[in-house]
Structures are given as C-alpha cells and as structure tokens.
Amino acid sequence: MGRYFLxxxxxYIPVGLLVTLLVFTLADLAPGDPADWLYSPELNxxxxxxxxxxxxxxxxxSPVVRYVQWLRQTAQGNLGYRMKNGxxxxxxxxxxxxxxxxxxxxxxxxxxxVGLGLGIYTALHQYSWFDHLSGVLAFLGISMPAFFVGxxxxxxxxLKLQWFPIGGITTPGGDPDDLRDFxxxxxxxxxxxxxxxxxxxxxxxRMSMLEVxxxxxxxxxxxxxxxxxxxxxxxxxxxxxxxxxxxxxxxxPGLFGGAVFIETIFSWPGMGMLFIDGVNARDYPLIMGVTLxxxxxxxxxxxxxxxxxxxxxxxxxxxxxxx
Amino acid sequence: MTAIKSTRRKFLRMAALAGGSLxxxxxxxxxxxxxxxxxxxxxxxxxxxxxxxxxxxxxPTPVEQVMVGAFDVGPHGCPQCYDPLKRSVGYWxxxxxxxxxAFWDETGTKAIPExxxxxxxxxxxxxxxxxxxxxxxKWSDGEPLTMxxxxxxxxxMYNPEYAGERAVTGARxxxxxxxYAKGEADDITGIKVLDDLTIELTYVDPMPILNVxxxxxxxxxxxxxxxxxxxxxxxxxxxxxxxxCGPFMWSRWxxxxxxxxxxxxxxxxxxxxxxxxxxxxxxxxxxxVLALQRGEIDFTYIGRDVVPSLKRVPGxxxxxxxxxxxxxxxxxxxxxxxxxLRVRQAMIYALDREKIIETLYLGTAQKLNCLxxxxxxxxxxxxxxxxxxxxxxxxxxxxxxxQEAEWELITYYSDQLSTNVMQAIQKYWAxxxxxxxPRTVDVxxxxxxxxxxxxxxxxxxxxxxxxxxxxxxxxxxNDQRPDALGECKNMHGCYPSIDEVTADLKIxxxxxxxxxxxxxxxxxxxxxxxELTDIWMWAAERYGAVNDRVKNFKFAxxxxxxxxxxxxxxxxxxx
Numbered sequence: 002m003g004r005y006f007l008x009x010x011x012x013y014i015p016v017g018l019l020v021t022l023l024v025f026t027l028a029d030l031a032p033g034d035p036a037d038w039l040y041s042p043e044l045n046x047x048x049x050x051x052x053x054x055x056x057x058x059x060x061x062x063s064p065v066v067r068y069v070q071w072l073r074q075t076a077q078g079n080l081g082y083r084m085k086n087g088x089x090x091x092x093x094x095x096x097x098x099x100x101x102x103x104x105x106x107x108x109x110x111x112x113x114x115v116g117l118g119l120g121i122y123t124a125l126h127q128y129s130w131f132d133h134l135s136g137v138l139a140f141l142g143i144s145m146p147a148f149f150v151g152x153x154x155x156x157x158x159x160l161k162l163q164w165f166p167i168g169g170i171t172t173p174g175g176d177p178d179d180l181r182d183f184x185x186x187x188x189x190x191x192x193x194x195x196x197x198x199x200x201x202x203x204x205x206x207r208m209s210m211l212e213v214x215x216x217x218x219x220x221x222x223x224x225x226x227x228x229x230x231x232x233x234x235x236x237x238x239x240x241x242x243x244x245x246x247x248x249x250x251x252x253x254p255g256l257f258g259g260a261v262f263i264e265t266i267f268s269w270p271g272m273g274m275l276f277i278d279g280v281n282a283r284d285y286p287l288i289m290g291v292t293l294x295x296x297x298x299x300x301x302x303x304x305x306x307x308x309x310x311x312x313x314x315x316x317x318x319x320x321x322x323x324x
Numbered sequence: 325m326t327a328i329k330s331t332r333r334k335f336l337r338m339a340a341l342a343g344g345s346l347x348x349x350x351x352x353x354x355x356x357x358x359x360x361x362x363x364x365x366x367x368x369x370x371x372x373x374x375x376x377x378x379x380x381x382x383x384p385t386p387v388e389q390v391m392v393g394a395f396d397v398g399p400h401g402c403p404q405c406y407d408p409l410k411r412s413v414g415y416w417x418x419x420x421x422x423x424x425x426a427f428w429d430e431t432g433t434k435a436i437p438e439x440x441x442x443x444x445x446x447x448x449x450x451x452x453x454x455x456x457x458x459x460x461x462k463w464s465d466g467e468p469l470t471m472x473x474x475x476x477x478x479x480x481m482y483n484p485e486y487a488g489e490r491a492v493t494g495a496r497x498x499x500x501x502x503x504y505a506k507g508e509a510d511d512i513t514g515i516k517v518l519d520d521l522t523i524e525l526t527y528v529d530p531m532p533i534l535n536v537x538x539x540x541x542x543x544x545x546x547x548x549x550x551x552x553x554x555x556x557x558x559x560x561x562x563x564x565x566x567x568x569c570g571p572f573m574w575s576r577w578x579x580x581x582x583x584x585x586x587x588x589x590x591x592x593x594x595x596x597x598x599x600x601x602x603x604x605x606x607x608x609x610x611x612x613v614l615a616l617q618r619g620e621i622d623f624t625y626i627g628r629d630v631v632p633s634l635k636r637v638p639g640x641x642x643x644x645x646x647x648x649x650x651x652x653x654x655x656x657x658x659x660x661x662x663x664x665l666r667v668r669q670a671m672i673y674a675l676d677r678e679k680i681i682e683t684l685y686l687g688t689a690q691k692l693n694c695l696x697x698x699x700x701x702x703x704x705x706x707x708x709x710x711x712x713x714x715x716x717x718x719x720x721x722x723x724x725x726x727q728e729a730e731w732e733l734i735t736y737y738s739d740q741l742s743t744n745v746m747q748a749i750q751k752y753w754a755x756x757x758x759x760x761x762p763r764t765v766d767v768x769x770x771x772x773x774x775x776x777x778x779x780x781x782x783x784x785x786x787x788x789x790x791x792x793x794x795x796x797x798x799x800x801x802n803d804q805r806p807d808a809l810g811e812c813k814n815m816h817g818c819y820p821s822i823d824e825v826t827a828d829l830k831i832x833x834x835x836x837x838x839x840x841x842x843x844x845x846x847x848x849x850x851x852x853x854x855e856l857t858d859i860w861m862w863a864a865e866r867y868g869a870v871n872d873r874v875k876n877f878k879f880a881x882x883x884x885x886x887x888x889x890x891x892x893x894x895x896x897x898x899x
Binding site: 031032033034035037038039040041042043044045046047048049050053054056057082085086087088152155156159160163166167168169170171173174177264265266267268270274281282283 | 390392399400404405407409410411412413487488489490492493557558559560578579580581582584600602604605606607608610611614615617618620649736765766767768769770771772773774775785786787788794795796797798799804805806807883884
C-alpha cells in the first residue's frame with residue numbers, strides 16, 4: 002500500500018505540471034490581459050499609459066519567461082500576487098477555500114442526509130403518493146438552474162418572507178467574527194445549493210435500493226427468518242450504498258471549486274466567485290493558483306478514492322506492477 | 325432499586341437530539357439592537373415623612389445614524405480599489421474619505437472648490453499654475469493638511485520604486501518629472517511648495533485648463549512616510565487606519581464584504597450628520613436591488629431594466645442622471661465599403677433612433693448627431709438624419725452596396741437593455757439590406773482588438789464626453805494608437821478629414837484662447853456630423869435608487885464614477 006501510494010504521488014507531479022502548463026497556455030492565448038481589464042473602454046487612456054501598465058505588470062515578457070517565473074516562485078511556496086489588487090494569492094485562496102468548504106460541505110451533508118433518507122423511504126414505498134411527489138420535486142431540483150433557484154430563493158425567503166438576509170456572510174457594521182451571524186447568512190445559500198444534491202442523491206439511492214430489494218440474497222435472508230428491519234438495514238442498504246458512495250465521492254472535489262452561481266448571487270466570497278473574478282480580470286497568478294490547488298485536490302481525491310475502494314471492497318487490491 | 329439501562333441506540337438518539345437542538349439554537353438570527361432609546365426613567369425618592377414618586381423626563385438618546393449603500397455597483401464601480409495604481413474608475417466612494425482639490429458638479433462640467441480655495445495660471449504661456457488650499461485644513465487624526473502632503477504624493481506616484489514603468493508616463497507632464505521618474509534627479513523641479521497653503525506646478529506643455537478635480541489628497545505625509553515606496557506599492561497597508569480628509573474617515577474594511585467609514589470630525593465643511601457610512605460589495609446588481617427593497621441597504625446603482633418596477637415600490641426614489649457617455653456605432657474605415665459616405669448615410673437613415681429612445685429608453689435618452697451632448701458644443705447647422713428607410717435603400721443602391729459576409733456588431737455591454745438595442749439595430753439594418761450579427765464580449769477581449777481596428781467593421785460602444793474635446797483625442801485623433809493597423813493610427817483608421825479633426829482637437833485641448841478652443845470643438849462636431857465618422861445614437865441616462873429615509877441625498881452617474889459634490893456631510897437618516 003505504501004509503495005503504491007508513493008508511486009501514485011510521483012506520477013501526479015508531472016500530471017500537475019502538465020495541467021498548469023496547459024492552463025497557463027490557454028489563459029495566455031485568451032484575448033485580453035490584466036491591463037486590458039483595468040481600463041474602461043469608455044475612458045480616454047493613452048497608448049503610453051496602457052503600455053506602461055502592461056510593462057509594470059510584466060506582461061511584455063514572453064509567456065515562457067512568465068511561466069518559468071511562476072513555477073520557480075511556486076516551488077518556493079509563494080503563489081504570487083493578484084495583478085488586480087496585489088493581494089497574495091496563497092492566503093487569499095486559503096480564506097476563500099474555507100468559506101467554500103463550509104457552504105459546500107453543509108449543502109452536501111444536507112443533501113446526503115435528506116437525499117439518501119428520501120431515496121430509501123421511497124424505494125420501500127414504491128408507487129406511493131409520496132414516491133410520486135418526491136420524483137416530481139427531484140425532477141424540478143435537477144432541472145432548475147442554480148442561478149434561477151438562487152434568485153427565486155432570495156426573492157421568497159429573503160425579500161418576501163424576510164427569514165434570511167440578502168446575501169453576504171456578515172451583517173455590515175456588525176462583528177465579522179460573530180458565528181451566529183455567519184450561520185444566519187449561511188442557511189439560505191446552503192439550503193438552495195443542497196436542492197440539487199438532494200435531488201441527485203435521492204434518485205441514485207432510490208434506484209440502487211430498488212435494484213437490491215429484488216435481489217435473491219434478500220429473499221434468502223427473509224427465508225432464514227430475519228426481521229425485515231435487519232434485512233433492509235444490514236443487507237439491502239449496505240449493498241445499495243456502494244454505488245451511491247461512488248457518486249458522493251466523485252462530487253467531493255467539486256466542493257473545492259465552489260458553487261459559482263450561488264456564490265455570485267449571494268455575494269458569498271468563495272472559490273467559485275474568486276475564480277470567475279480571476280478569469281474576468283485575466284488575473285494570471287490567481288488563475289494559476291486556483292488551478293494548482295484544484296488539480297492537487299482532484300488528484301488527491303482520486304488517490305484516496307482508490308484507497309477507499311480497496312478498504313471497502315475486499316475484491317480490490319492495490320498493487321504495484323512489480324508485485 | 326431499578327438500574328437505568330443505557331444502550332448505544334439511546335445514547336445516539338440523545339446525542340442527535342442534543343446536536344440538533346444546538347444547531348437550531350445556533351442558527352437563530354442574532355437580535356440586532358439598532359436603537360436603544362430611553363424615554364423615561366422613574367426614580368423613587370423615599371423620605372422619612374412621605375413617600376413620593378418623581379418622574380424625570382430624559383432627553384432621547386440619539387440614534388446612531390448609519391447608512392449602508394452599494395456605491396460601487398454598476399458601470400465604473402470599483403469595489404475595494406484602494407490601490408491607486410490598480411484603478412482607473414470608481415472614484416465616488418473614495419471621495420467620501422479622500423477629498424479632491426475640487427469636485428465636479430452634478431453635470432460633470434463645472435468644478436466646485438473643495439480643498440482648494442483657488443487655482444490659476446501664473447504665466448502667459450499657461451504652463452505654470454498656482455493652487456492655494458483653504459486655510460485650517462486638517463487630516464482626520466488632527467494633523468494639519470498642507471501642500472507638503474500633495475508634494476509627497478506626487479513624489480510617491482512618480483517614484484519608480486512605487487509606480488514602476490508607470491512613473492514616467494505620469495511624471496513627464498511636469499518639468500523635471502521624467503528625470504525624477506527615471507531616478508536621475510532627487511526632486512521634481514516643476515513641483516514647488518511655496519508655503520503650507522500654496523503649490524506651484526510647472527508643466528512641459530501649455531495647460532489651458534487644469535483639472536483639479538482629478539487631484540485627490542490620498543497620502544498624508546506624516547503617516548505614509550513611515551513606509552518605503554516599495555512597501556506602499558506592495559499594497560499591504562491600504563487596509564491600515566490611515567488619515568483621511570473627506571467627510572468620512574477610514575474605520576474598517578471587511579474584505580469582500582464591506583468598508584466602513586465613520587464621520588470625520590475635522591472635515592472642513594463640518595462633521596457629517598451620519599455617524600457611519602458603509603459601502604457594501606455585491607457581485608451582481610440583482611442582489612443589490614433585492615437588498616435595497618429589503619431595507620438592508622439604502623442606495624444602489626440600478627440598471628434601466630429595473631427602473632419601471634422599482635418606481636412602483638413606495639419608499640424609494642429613482643434618481644436619473646446623464647451618464648456623460650455618448651453611445652454610437654463605431655465604424656472601421658479599413659473596410660473599403662465603409663469609406664463610401666452614401667453607405668454611412670444609409671446606415672444612419674435606416675435607424676429609427678427616436679423610436680428606440682421612446683420604447684427601450686422610455687424617452688430618457690438624448691439623441692445625438694455628433695459625439696457631444698452639451699448644447700455649447702452642438703452647432704445649429706448639424707444634420708439631424710431622421711429615420712428614412714427608403715432613402716437608406718436608395719443610397720445603398722447608388723453605392724452598389726454588397727456585403728461579402730455578415731458583419732459582427734461587437735459590444736462590451738452585457739446588460740439586457742443593450743442586448744435589446746443591438747437586436748433593434750440588427751432588425752433596422754436588415755430591413756435595408758445591411759446584415760449584422762450582435763456579439764457581446766467582455767472588456768479585456770474588447771480592449772485587446774477594438775482600439776487597434778482589428779477584426780471588426782462595426783461596434784456599438786460608449787465614450788465619455790463630459791470633458792469635451794479632451795475626451796475625443798484618444799479615439800479620433802491620428803497617431804493615438806501606434807499599434808493600430810494601417811496607415812492611420814487610431815481606432816477608425818483613415819476616416820475622411822482625419823487630419824483636420826486631429827488639428828482641431830489639438831487646438832481644442834491646448835490653445836490658451838478660449839474662443840479658439842470652442843470654435844475648434846465646434847469644427848470637430850461639424851466634421852463628425854457631416855462625414856459620419858460614426859453612427860451617432862444617444863446619450864443615455866443612468867440611474868440610482870435611494871431609500872426615502874435618507875435625506876439630502878445626491879447622485880450623479882458621471883463617467884468613471886467620478887467624484888462630484890454630493891453634499892454627503894448633509895446626508896441624514898430620518899425614520
């Protein structure tokens with residue numbers, strides 16, 4: 002296991018480098034640069050001023066030089082500074098990542114609890130009115146785009162019912178470290194974000210459970226005189242969970258990327274908003290920093306998923322080629 | 325005695341119950357006590373003889389005056405732009421804390437003295453200007469504000485350690501500036517402090533008009549001199565509690581959320597009525613409008629799309645103001661067919677501009693026939709170009725107009741109103757046989773190819789014009805873009821009369837003779853109108869919405885969100 006882990010990690014280094022090189026090249030090929038973002042087309046800025054801005058940002062250097070500089074800096078543990086406002090990229094990503102993980106984590110946890118619960122219940126009560134209702138709601142949850150759900154939620158729960166604040170993570174003028182205030186701002190975006198998770202997990206769980214419920218080994222278990230509750234919880238559920246766990250596992254790296262639409266609508270300063278801001282402003286150090294973090298997270302998640310499979314399913318063994 | 329049996333299941337149930345209760349309790353919204361008013365206090369006075377009750381009426385405790393606004397939402401807002409090197413727009417909010425020498429008025433045409441008492445040229449060639457401060461000005465920490473602060477600011481801005489390559493482009497206007505910016509001199513000889521209240525600026529070229537509204541007092545020498553220019557340039561100190569000189573002073577910056585400023589007791593017009601002014605950051609206009617309607621904020625910029633619905637909501641006032649931006653369809657004369665005047669005339673005759681203004685802008689835009697909307701720059705002999713599709717067709721036929729392929733009508737405006745405008749233009753032109761396809765790109769993409777005349781024929785754009793001819797230099801004068809394609813170095817390429825327009829623009833921006841400047845500007849307007857260097861459309865209004873509980877509020881959507889005298893020291897919350 003140890004050797005396998007080490008081997009995979011070593012493979013990830015060139016993969017990570019390749020991804021950063023690819024993203025840097027794409028960002029550089031995209032039209033416009035940070036200086037082009039800085040000035041409004043409606044203003045009268047002279048050519049010399051624009052060129053001086055480009056030069057002061059180092060944009061007149063060749064892309065190769067800029068990439069190597071970024072790489073060297075990154076190897077020293079410094080992800081650089083935002084071209085837009087000079088903020089250090091590393092600490093900025095750390096701050097934004099925390100907020101995104103809280104938002105996405107709460108939404109996913111809620112999605113898992115409610116989605117799986119609904120999936121199990123409706124599978125056990127197939128074709129009941131509740132099953133049909135849940136199906137319709139799940140269909141809506143999956144079909145409605147996040148920006149629509151976000152604006153609708155803000156309108157109903159923020160403006161009309163006034164249960165929750167209109168965006169932000171803290172009340173202006175209040176104590177920015179107030180946990181209760183933070184939670185108050187968290188509930189609505191997290192709940193709306195989870196609507197998609199609930200719908201998705203519900204459908205997977207219901208389908209998986211229905212498949213298992215008709216398996217022969219459950220009939221055998223019942224024939225052995227086991228109580229129905231034990232049959233469902235110990236035999237059906239555990240087997241039905243396996244594919245669902247895979248789906249949940251695959252969604253974990255997405256948590257780090259942030260929920261772009263919900264974060265934007267709720268002015269929730271997380272990774273999604275940060276990345277969009279970086280792309281809009283052609284902020285190369287930020288784009289590269291976020292890419293590096295995301296790549297690392299996804300590669301690590303893949304590795305952990307592989308390891309988790311071997312622990313959960315005894316049929317899978319992780320072996321190096323020499324073994 | 326019966327033992328209470330504790331099972332794992334019971335324990336888990338209890339734990340889940342307790343956890344759920346805690347989570348619910350934690351999620352209860354914090355009770356925000358915004359106002360505590362003690363109206364009466366009852367005091368009991370007991371004597372030996374008789375017990376009596378004395379009711380003491382107390383003065384109501386003043387309610388803290390807090391206004392929250394989204395001052396940086398909308399075009400040209402620049403949230404959290406506290407680094408002068410990283411901003412070109414978004415000045416309105418900054419003027420709440422750092423006052424300029426003069427404000428613009430609400431129309432953006434007249435300077436209103438703020439920190440400066442006067443400014444005047446002291447040489448016949450218009451190269452030397454003397455600016456005098458009001459006496460007794462102070463920074464928010466009580467230290468005197470003098471012209472030494474302005475000199476320090478100039479030296480910092482043009483210091484290569486601070487501004488890098490940008491130092492030279494800013495400093496070269498002053499005598500001795502370029503040498504200083506290149507590190508060849510210790511001081512800028514063209515910037516002299518005569519005494520605490522007076523500074524003398526000597527420019528390399530004649531300066532017929534000095535825009536003192538562009539000079540802000542942002543750097544107090546006694547505070548910033550503790551850092552090296554390189555340390556300041558790192559941007560790590562813009563969040564510090566630094567001295568201010570506007571009506572409000574720096575209090576707190578919760579990054580990505582809001583900036584809080586409090587009343588500046590040393591502001592020269594007197595302490596503002598508001599105790600706190602908060603600028604809240606929104607990433608989109610929709611959320612800001614919802615927050616306004618909810619009462620979480622008192623002001624935001626609003627787009628034209630939401631004006632009708634918000635006007636119906638009681639308790640809010642929609643304020644309209646001239647954008648100071650002319651909208652037009654820029655033409656690229658590198659496309660041969662565009663060089664035919666009949667084609668350009670057909671393009672403008674084919675558009676029912678009045679109908680678009682009436683329907684899409686609800687009559688709030690001003691039709692233009694040249695770049696300028698100001699009456700003084702519009703000579704009476706300009707052609708009006710009324711909607712005439714038959715005339716447009718005839719002109720196109722006369723010019724043997726053919727299009728090899730559909731042109732893209734490019735813009736950087738991404739709002740719904742502009743999308744509708746683009747579609748209307750597409751339809752009107754299609755009716756006479758001009759085929760275009762609207763395409764919206766983001767600002768960096770637009771700036772990467774449009775100003776150099778590459779890969780476009782027509783583009784729907786805006787140009788700030790409230791400073792008259794000065795605003796026209798960049799786009800219409802020749803040799804303004806050395807990287808532009810073709811012989812003529814500007815956005816359009818070689819449009820007719822480009823040399824005459826360039827010469828007129830130079831006179832209009834540098835002549836010391838006011839009458840000559842005006843005549844040159846009128847000539848520019850005439851050429852733009854007669855030659856149709858562009859398809860002139862309109863100058864639209866832009867909007868802000870304010871909660872009626874805010875009194876004495878003023879809003880003017882000037883280009884670049886420029887600072888104007890908004891009398892913020894008089895803003896007041898009246899419940």
